[in-house]
Amino acid sequence: MEKSDKKIHIIGAGLSGLVAAIVLERFGYHPIIIERDNHIGGRLQTKKVKGYQVDVGFQVLLEAYPKLQEYAKLDQLQLKSFEPGASIYLxxxxxxxxxxxxxxxxxxxxxxxxxxxxxxxxKIFKLSQSLKKKSIEEIFNSPDLKTIDYLKDYGFSEAIIDSFFIPFFGGIFLEDELKTSSRMFEFIYKMFSEGKVSIPKNGIATLPKHLAGQFKNTEIWLNTTVKEVKSDKILLENDKAIHSDYTIIATEANNLVSNLKNQKTSWHCCDNLYFITPEIKIDSNFIGLLPQKDALINNIVFIEEKKAKKEGQYLLSVTVVKKHDFNQEELIKKIRKELKSYVGIQELEFLTHFYIPKALPILQPVENDIMPSETLLKDGIFLAGDQMLNASVNAAMLSGERAAMGIIELEKLNH
Incomplete structure (x- = not known):
């Protein structure tokens, strides 16, 4: 049988699934991606709301990610870079x-x-320089502490932890107690120290679209829900059965495979609100942090909207990671009050609000890599997704690559 005749299906069109398809294509296979939503990209989504372009959850790209550099041509993403640091209201x-x-x-x-x-x-300078010299492999083999304990052990004062580290990395980890692994902290800190922090001009969904744009022999089935995955076939929601020589599950697998029913992934959630304002209060090249303990807002970002309906308007992104019991109306009222009192913005037009229940997987321990053979769940079924390694764009792309290589290596053994 020719490689192109092998029936290889990838469930999920997020970064993991897209990279898996790229790798399989490079080795001569013609995979099919099955996606339940009407768009590709998984958690990387960009929407148009009243003429404004908004990401579903404020997200940045760390250009130093090894797999981002390998699979994406960064110069084609039209990236806008932030200054290496933060503007903090103190x-x-x-x-x-x-x-x-x-x-x-x-x-x-x-x-x-x-x-x-x-x-x-x-100490911040010293930490940055030491992590530049430390390999990613060394980082993920380091002692696994809570980030908050790591920072205290390093000798940082309570003041710098409260005013900088908690709001800055709390916005990255989507939790404000810094319980996240110190390995993840060192890895992200290293990436920040070695490369630019950017957002694509046309939204975060530019990245998955860019990856899919590399396809030559991959089909994508949108609006198609999978009910169950077996070793040699896939059952769709409409009970149609599809023969599959190999299947990569690049999404949550616990509801798709019989022996994974109790292995659910836990998730961090967050709120992301957008407003329109003519009042820009910090340089738009900085991410703004509110470290006040009574503030619900974690970070704000002013995004200049040149294509907006009104000239001189800025799109303001507000991220909330703290747990709360507000309904949408109460939340907007609270955020308006904080933007007025802390940021000094009087004129605000509410645009939209996204509550994201599955923003980042909660993982313990975190890993850097996995052998291709380790992605094999059982005969013909492979797993991919950042939940297998660590919650990052790099991990998502790497896991997709490893799952694809698992199929390729198995095919070589069988021939």
Whole structure:
């Protein structure tokens, strides 16, 4: 049988599934991606709301991710980069804490800010330099602590932990207690130190569209729900059975495979709200942090909308990671109040609100890599997805690659 005649199905058109298809194509196979939604991209979605382009959950791309560099042509994504640092609302004003080794113009603003002590800032510099020298493999073989304990052990003051690390990495990990593994902290910190932090001009969905644009021999079936996966066939929701020589499940597998019924993934959730305002209060090249313990807002980002309906308007993204019991109306009221009192924005037009119940998988322990053979669940069925390794774009892409290589290696053994 020719490689192109092998029936290989990939369930899920997120980053894992898309990269798996790219790898399979490179080895001569013609896979089929089955996606239950009407779009590709999984958790990376961009929508149009009243003429404005908004991501479903504010997300950035860390350009230093190895697999992002390998599978995406970054120059084609039209990336807008943020300054290496953050603007933090502290002592009734906005102050900057930045990596001046990568952006020398930030040195005075960083050293003169009241965010932490000079000792804290020297420790941040020391940590950044040490992680640049530490390999990703070494990071994931390091002692596995809670990030909060790691920071305390490193000698950071409570002030810098509260004003910078908790809001900054809380927005990345989507939890405000920094219980996330210190391995994940070191990995993300290393990526921040080694490359730019960016968002695509046309939204985060640009990345999955870019990956799918590389396909030459891959079919994508949208609006198609899978009910069950067996070793040699796939049962669709309409009870249609499809023969499958190999299947990669690049989504949650517990409801699709009989022996995984009790192995559910837990998730971090978040709220993402968008407003329109003419009042830009911080440089749009910075991510703004609100470290106040009574503030519900974690971070804000001003995004200039040149194609907006009104000139001089900015799209304002607000992310909430703290748990709360507000309904949408109460949440909007609370956010408006905080934007007025902390950020000084008087004029706000509410645009939209996304509650994202499955924003990031909660993983313990976290891993960096997996052998292709380890992605094999049982005869003919392989698993992929960032929940297998760590909650990152890099892990999603890597797991898809490994699952595809699992099929390729098995085919070589059979021939």
């Amino acid at each position: 002592n009734s004003k906005w102050e900057v804490l930045g990596d001046f080794t990568r952006s020398p113009k930030l040195i005075f603003r960083t050293l003169s800010s009241s965010i932490g002590s000079i000792r804290d800032k020297l």
